[in-house]
Amino acid sequence: MVSPANNLATLTPETSGSRFLKALSGETQAVPPVWLMRQAGRYLPEYRELRAQAGGFLDLCYTPDLATEVTLQPIRRFDLDAAILFSDILVVPHALGQEVRFVEGEGPRLDPLASRAEFATLKPEIDLGMLAPVYETVARVRAELDPSKALIGFCGAPYTVATYMVGGRGGEEQAPARKLAYSDPAAFQALIDLLVEASAAHLLAQLEAGANAVQIFDSWSGDLPPAEFMTWSAAPIAAICARVRAKRPGAKILAFPRGAGAKLKAFAEAVPADAIGLATAEDRRAAREAVPAHVALQGNVDPIALTVGGSALDAAVDGVLADLGDRPLIVNLGHGVRQETPPEHVAQMVARVRRAG
Numbered sequence: 390m391v392s393p394a395n396n397l398a399t400l401t402p403e404t405s406g407s408r409f410l411k412a413l414s415g416e417t418q419a420v421p422p423v424w425l426m427r428q429a430g431r432y433l434p435e436y437r438e439l440r441a442q443a444g445g446f447l448d449l450c451y452t453p454d455l456a457t458e459v460t461l462q463p464i465r466r467f468d469l470d471a472a473i474l475f476s477d478i479l480v481v482p483h484a485l486g487q488e489v490r491f492v493e494g495e496g497p498r499l500d501p502l503a504s505r506a507e508f509a510t511l512k513p514e515i516d517l518g519m520l521a522p523v524y525e526t527v528a529r530v531r532a533e534l535d536p537s538k539a540l541i542g543f544c545g546a547p548y549t550v551a552t553y554m555v556g557g558r559g560g561e562e563q564a565p566a567r568k569l570a571y572s573d574p575a576a577f578q579a580l581i582d583l584l585v586e587a588s589a590a591h592l593l594a595q596l597e598a599g600a601n602a603v604q605i606f607d608s609w610s611g612d613l614p615p616a617e618f619m620t621w622s623a624a625p626i627a628a629i630c631a632r633v634r635a636k637r638p639g640a641k642i643l644a645f646p647r648g649a650g651a652k653l654k655a656f657a658e659a660v661p662a663d664a665i666g667l668a669t670a671e672d673r674r675a676a677r678e679a680v681p682a683h684v685a686l687q688g689n690v691d692p693i694a695l696t697v698g699g700s701a702l703d704a705a706v707d708g709v710l711a712d713l714g715d716r717p718l719i720v721n722l723g724h725g726v727r728q729e730t731p732p733e734h735v736a737q738m739v740a741r742v743r744r745a746g
């Protein structure tokens with residue numbers, strides 16, 4: 390006979406009716422799930438304290454004790470429906486052999502790989518052994534997390550990761566990567582192909598370790614013209630979905646093509662994601678038309694409204710619920726939590742979503 394204690398131990402987000410996973414299965418819910426991109430991080434005093442004790446940012450990502458703690462910090466404070474693994478999209482180039490540094494106050498810096506010849510210095514495939522501490526973190530978080538809460542793994546989309554690898558940093562409309570894509574498309578395609586394989590392997594390892602879903606962050610492809618957007622953003626993301634589902638049929642995948650705008654419809658046709666994330670400036674009425682009704686939409690409260698709180702934040706949350714509450718929905722921000730955000734405003738946002746029912 391199975392004891393009640395054993396029953397409890399075998400509960401998982403899949404069996405415990407997780408709001409987050411229900412939305413990814415296409416369910417419309419009176420109270421939709423809520424989590425926030427960058428919900429762990431510098432706006433939390435407990436993160437800043439732990440960050441000061443760790444060496445560099447990558448040391449924090451590669452130390453399971455610390456990364457587990459940081460992943461769980463926002464879950465201890467707020468009634469969020471999902472935790473997101475504490476890591477970074479740039480661990481993939483790191484595990485491909487590229488030097489990656491995080492410069493305090495400036496963001497990530499990589500030794501730029503500007504040409505086909507320089508790509509040859511990369512490993513032919515991702516060194517998953519280097520990322521073993523990340524997968525150990527996934528397993529530890531999953532073991533500590535309440536069964537009603539989902540754990541999200543992630544990677545960067547190939548185009549976004551390639552812009553950092555080629556340019557050595559973000560910003561500036563990703564000109565170095567785009568120049569290379571125009572001047573030597575075959576070389577750029579080879580880099581994208583390498584990243585498709587590496588990212589799929591990294592996502593599969595996270596799912597294997599216990600992640601319940603994975604999100605693919607494409608932060609920079611919104612700037613691309615429509616044809617290049619399909620080639621460098623949508624097609625590689627679709628290829629990752631195919632590789633992940635070939636090994637794990639039914640794997641839950643969220644895609645966040647930040648700034649897709651009018652290209653959202655073509656993206657949704659090309660990419661078989663279970664949810665599509667909307668950036669802050671995205672028109673929700675247009676997104677409803679662009680994305681098939683069984684695909685969940687995620688978003689898109691303005692992170693700046695979250696910094697302000699009060700009635701402005703309530704109105705921003707209510708707007709999302711009013712526009713998207715009649716379809717599968719995951720309430721989130723349109724981009725990450727900003728550093729100056731008062732933590733109480735996150736509690737306010739979660740409470741506002743909960744009272745929807």
Ligand SMILES: Cc1c2[nH]c(c1CCC(=O)O)Cc1[nH]c(c(CCC(=O)O)c1C)Cc1[nH]c(c(CCC(=O)O)c1C)Cc1[nH]c(c(C)c1CCC(=O)O)C2
Nearest residue numbers: 426427428429430473474475476477478496497606608725
């Ligand atoms: C482009 C990108 C990166 N990283 C990421 C993206 C895609 C999403 C987006 O557009 O924001 C994704 C990311 N980065 C981080 C997470 C962890 C999970 C989470 O809480 O969302 C996730 C999902 C932690 C992080 N990644 C980083 C921090 C700050 C590091 C610190 O503590 O100093 C955190 C918490 C560093 C990072 N990493 C990156 C940048 C540009 C920066 C510097 C910006 C900044 O400092 O806020 C690359």
